[in-house]
Amino acid sequence: MSVELTGAEITIRCLQEEGVRCIFGYPGGAVLFIYDELFKQDKVRHILVRHEQAAVHAADGYARSSNNVGVALVTSGPGVTNAVTGIATAYMDSIPMVIISGQVPTSAIGLDAFQEVDTVGITRPCVKHNFLVKDITELAQTIKKAFYIASTGRPGPVLVDIPKDVSQQKTKFVYPDKITMRSYNPVTKGHSRQIKRAAELILSAKRPVIYAGGGVILSDAAPQLTELVQMLNFPCTNTLMGLGGYPATDKQSLGMLGMHGTYEANMAMQYCDVLVAVGARFDDRVIGNPKHFSNENRKIIHIDIDPSSISKRVKVDVPIVGDVLDVLKELIKLLKTGKEKPDQAALKEWWKQIELWRERDCLKYDRESKIIKPQMVIEKLFNITKGDAFITSDVGQHQMWAAQFYKFDKPRRWINSGGLGTMGFGMPAAMGVQLANPKGKVACITGEASIQMCIQELSTCKQYKLPLKIINLNNRYMGMVRQWQEFFHGNRYAESYMNALPDFVKLAESYGHVGMKIERPEDVEGALKEAFKMKDQLVFMDFITDQTENVFPMVPGGKGLSEMILV
Amino acid sequence: MRHIISLLMENEAGALSRVAGLFSARGYNIESLSVAPTEDPTLSRMTVVTIGSDEVVEQVTKQLNKLIEVVKIIDLNEGNHIERELMLVKVRAIGSDREEIKRLVEIFRGCIIDVTDKSYTIELTGTSSKLDAFLEAVERSAVLETVRTGASGIGRGEWILKV
Numbered sequence: 001m002s003v004e005l006t007g008a009e010i011t012i013r014c015l016q017e018e019g020v021r022c023i024f025g026y027p028g029g030a031v032l033f034i035y036d037e038l039f040k041q042d043k044v045r046h047i048l049v050r051h052e053q054a055a056v057h058a059a060d061g062y063a064r065s066s067n068n069v070g071v072a073l074v075t076s077g078p079g080v081t082n083a084v085t086g087i088a089t090a091y092m093d094s095i096p097m098v099i100i101s102g103q104v105p106t107s108a109i110g111l112d113a114f115q116e117v118d119t120v121g122i123t124r125p126c127v128k129h130n131f132l133v134k135d136i137t138e139l140a141q142t143i144k145k146a147f148y149i150a151s152t153g154r155p156g157p158v159l160v161d162i163p164k165d166v167s168q169q170k171t172k173f174v175y176p177d178k179i180t181m182r183s184y185n186p187v188t189k190g191h192s193r194q195i196k197r198a199a200e201l202i203l204s205a206k207r208p209v210i211y212a213g214g215g216v217i218l219s220d221a222a223p224q225l226t227e228l229v230q231m232l233n234f235p236c237t238n239t240l241m242g243l244g245g246y247p248a249t250d251k252q253s254l255g256m257l258g259m260h261g262t263y264e265a266n267m268a269m270q271y272c273d274v275l276v277a278v279g280a281r282f283d284d285r286v287i288g289n290p291k292h293f294s295n296e297n298r299k300i301i302h303i304d305i306d307p308s309s310i311s312k313r314v315k316v317d318v319p320i321v322g323d324v325l326d327v328l329k330e331l332i333k334l335l336k337t338g339k340e341k342p343d344q345a346a347l348k349e350w351w352k353q354i355e356l357w358r359e360r361d362c363l364k365y366d367r368e369s370k371i372i373k374p375q376m377v378i379e380k381l382f383n384i385t386k387g388d389a390f391i392t393s394d395v396g397q398h399q400m401w402a403a404q405f406y407k408f409d410k411p412r413r414w415i416n417s418g419g420l421g422t423m424g425f426g427m428p429a430a431m432g433v434q435l436a437n438p439k440g441k442v443a444c445i446t447g448e449a450s451i452q453m454c455i456q457e458l459s460t461c462k463q464y465k466l467p468l469k470i471i472n473l474n475n476r477y478m479g480m481v482r483q484w485q486e487f488f489h490g491n492r493y494a495e496s497y498m499n500a501l502p503d504f505v506k507l508a509e510s511y512g513h514v515g516m517k518i519e520r521p522e523d524v525e526g527a528l529k530e531a532f533k534m535k536d537q538l539v540f541m542d543f544i545t546d547q548t549e550n551v552f553p554m555v556p557g558g559k560g561l562s563e564m565i566l567v
Numbered sequence: 568m569r570h571i572i573s574l575l576m577e578n579e580a581g582a583l584s585r586v587a588g589l590f591s592a593r594g595y596n597i598e599s600l601s602v603a604p605t606e607d608p609t610l611s612r613m614t615v616v617t618i619g620s621d622e623v624v625e626q627v628t629k630q631l632n633k634l635i636e637v638v639k640i641i642d643l644n645e646g647n648h649i650e651r652e653l654m655l656v657k658v659r660a661i662g663s664d665r666e667e668i669k670r671l672v673e674i675f676r677g678c679i680i681d682v683t684d685k686s687y688t689i690e691l692t693g694t695s696s697k698l699d700a701f702l703e704a705v706e707r708s709a710v711l712e713t714v715r716t717g718a719s720g721i722g723r724g725e726w727i728l729k730v
Contacts (some may be wrong), residue, residue, distance in 0.1 A: 120581060125592050129635040132581075149635060182730060183577055183638040308629035311622070 007136050007167040008033035011100065014143040016043045017175045020071050022062060022435050023047070024055040028075025029115060030102025033167040047435065047464060050456040052079050054428035056086020056099065057454070061432030063095050064415045065390055067220060069151050070097040070432065076104055077115030080122065085422060087157050088126035092419025093241060094218060096155035098146045105165040106134055119161045128156030136169040141176055148179045153186025154306040155218055186305065190322030190330060198301045198318045199334045205274035206346035208234045211257065214241030214418065215279015215304060215324045222246070222411040224328035225278060231335065232342055235354055237265035239280050241418040244408035249387070254354070258286040259555045260400040263362035263564060264354055266555065270296055270562045277302045279324040281309045290314055292560025303327045362553045362566055363404055371546045372521050374398060374473045378405040381443060381471060384528050389441040390433045392416065394426035394450030397479035400551045402445040424453030427470065431457060434466045441532065443469040448501055449478045458511040461538050469531050470540045472504060475547045483550045508540035519544045569598065570624045571643040571650060571720040573728055574613040577636040578604050585634050586613065595619065595627050599717030610638065610730065614719045638730055647723040653690070654698045657712040658705055660687045668705070675701045686711060
């Protein structure tokens with residue numbers, strides 16, 4: 001007969017069974033029993049953050065950089081409400097994550113108890129699924145389900161809310177090997193007839209584009225995407241979430257597309273005749289105005305694991321529901337065995353056109369500037385790290401410059417909040433990345449506004465000796481807000497200027513880190529080199545950059561992809 | 568266009584709020600929604616009547632299908648189906664109106680299920696539009712109270728929604 005375990009013990013045992021090695025959290029009343037069990041074991045490492053939002057972002061960064069399910073543990077009430085931003089961030093970017101939250105005892109639920117919130121209600125719209133475990137005998141199975149749901153199909157965060165009394169009660173512990181749910185059976189294999197139709201359409205293309213998104217990264221299909229693009233000699237553009245899915249330094253890469261995408265990527269997207277969308281969802285930041293996009297005639301193949309992503313914003317001709325990895329493998333097999341090849345003469349013409357667009361050199365900036373240009377910092381960072389660092393970012397101009405100027409050749413190296421656009425994401429996410437990749441070089445590209453949204457995590461970095469390199473592109477403005485105000489609001493910079501900034505060097509030092517302030521372009525490279533030499537230290541680099549710099553190209557909101565504002 | 572969507576879902580606490588939340592979060596219309604357990608007590612059957620273009624209704628069904636607790640879903644408008652709604656309506660019935668209303672109830676194949684010297688309570692089933700028609704036929708000021716269940720739907724013949 002097996003011994004009975006408490007709910008808290010079961011929770012930890014489940015994490016161990018799932019192979020979880022690292023979780024992020026913050027203790028509180030409702031999770032005390034669970035923390036007590038954490039204390040008694042050493043298989044699951046707990047990282048104590050300084051704010052629950054950071055716990056979830058860190059678990060998120062951990063998941064994105066390693067393809068493990070990220071795990072966060074928070075207490076009831078404010079613990080959960082603080083975590084919501086992190087959960088919504090992960091939900092928008094389809095990141096596999098399990099959040100365990102404490103809840104007031106079942107007898108107190110609904111009585112406005114201390115630190116009680118309706119966690120399941122509050123998180124419902126921003127999780128893939130959530131559970132309130134009222135019965136201890138269902139706990140192990142529920143956690144198993146949570147991991148299963150989070151990591152299969154279109155991934156996403158799953159929350160398990162555990163009332164305090166449930167974590168205290170006892171039952172026999174059996175961890176199920178497998179779980180089947182009649183209501184949840186995600187498709188993986190694409191429909192073979194649809195894949196055949198896609199292959200035919202691909203072979204008939206005269207002006208093709210492959211448009212690849214975050215789905216490629218999530219399903220670990222970068223090698224297959226690369227093989228497909230290269231065997232066809234097609235141009236490939238990646239979304240913000242898809243960077244690294246195809247090597248950015250390769251000549252067939254058009255770079256990122258969308259609101260701040262390259263001229264060549266956006267023009268090719270607009271004027272192609274066959275578009276192969278792979279794990280991407282035609283969102284508003286990618287295709288701009290869908291009506292304008294539909295003005296041009298093109299056939300669209302759309303590969304996505306989520307049927308609801310297909311024909312949501314744009315009508316699709318060949319929908320293929322399935323895991324990107326499976327579908328690409330099938331597609332490659334089919335194209336390889338067939339005798340037909342794409343029309344080389346047409347492709348040659350198409351590439352000629354693309355090269356003309358490329359010559360527009362849409363990412364040019366003033367390299368002679370006496371003030372530090374943010375783009376230059378990122379280019380230097382790319383050179384010094386040989387493109388091999390893990391880069392996290394916050395949200396705003398610096399995020400777009402990072403996406404444009406750091407050429408990601410590998411997947412899971414670019415970690416940013418694409419969907420929700422959460423300022424404050426960068427540093428906590430970098431903590432998770434560093435913990436998942438202890439030997440990796442991890443840099444967080446941020447701005448003075450974003451970094452202050454989770455600045456308290458400098459303390460966590462000290463506690464766990466996380467040698468992050470913080471690249472603070474400090475222009476004293478909420479840069480992207482300022483840019484929109486300049487373009488669309490008559491230069492009225494309403495509340496986008498930050499007065500009374502801290503001395504970031506001293507701030508970093510007060511947390512026990514190294515701080516640097518860099519004010520001259522000629523010092524940028526040296527500072528970066530010096531920082532990366534300090535392998536065991538977090539280095540906070542405060543780059544004083546040009547206040548007036550804007551991100552180009554730009555497709556203004558509501559405009560079509562070819563209606564870019566260029567430098 | 569008006570669509571009747573039928574769902575089989577796990578009979579669990581919170582499942583209904585997921586459906587309702589989805590409609591409000593994504594701005595879909597709900598004309599009516601009715602739900603109750605089936606012969607299998609672990610399953611609930613829900614009927615949602617929604618109005619939208621074909622594209623919107625396609626998204627509605629796809630999004631509903633994504634909910635983890637939804638086991639199966641059909642859009643009844645894709646085939647032949649039967650629709651019924653139950654209405655209880657209390658009307659003022661005095662003097663000569665009493666006979667008039669009784670006749671009306673017969674025409675609509677309803678029945679009077681409660682009587683006082685001043686009122687009738689009428690039970691009526693049918694398509695939602697039939698119930699609308701009855702309410703139009705009765706003098707507006709005579710209607711004291713109405714309660715409707717929202718439509719339930721089922722496919723005709725061999726068309727079955729089952730796990």
